[in-house]
Amino acid sequence: xxxxxxxxxxxxVVHEDEPEVIELAPGxxxxxxxxxxxxxxxxxxxxRMRAAIEALPHEHPRLGAVAIGRMNGDDxxxxxxxxxxxxxxADVIQQIEAEYxxxxxxxx
Numbered sequence: 001x002x003x004x005x006x007x008x009x010x011x012x013v014v015h016e017d018e019p020e021v022i023e024l025a026p027g028x029x030x031x032x033x034x035x036x037x038x039x040x041x042x043x044x045x046x047x048r049m050r051a052a053i054e055a056l057p058h059e060h061p062r063l064g065a066v067a068i069g070r071m072n073g074d075d076x077x078x079x080x081x082x083x084x085x086x087x088x089x090a091d092v093i094q095q096i097e098a099e100y101x102x103x104x105x106x107x108x
Contacts, residue, residue, distance in 0.1 A: 022037060034054055
């Protein structure tokens, strides 16, 4: 069975004689640095994974819901008050005292 390239032990070898230096140009950002770290085969896998996780939200934005509405000169509070008035009065639930009709609790 042939192993995928990321699981092949010969691809996980870090050469001790080569330094783990990552150099950035003056105009590069922290995202550029993280990308250099996770793309470097000289870095340990745990460091590469952490850099990839940290860079992920900057490379692929999250999907989110956006509400679209129209405001025709009124503020939100005025619109809310009108909506409440249109809906009528809310039903009020009356509290009723109930008596317990089950067996008597056991004495200690």
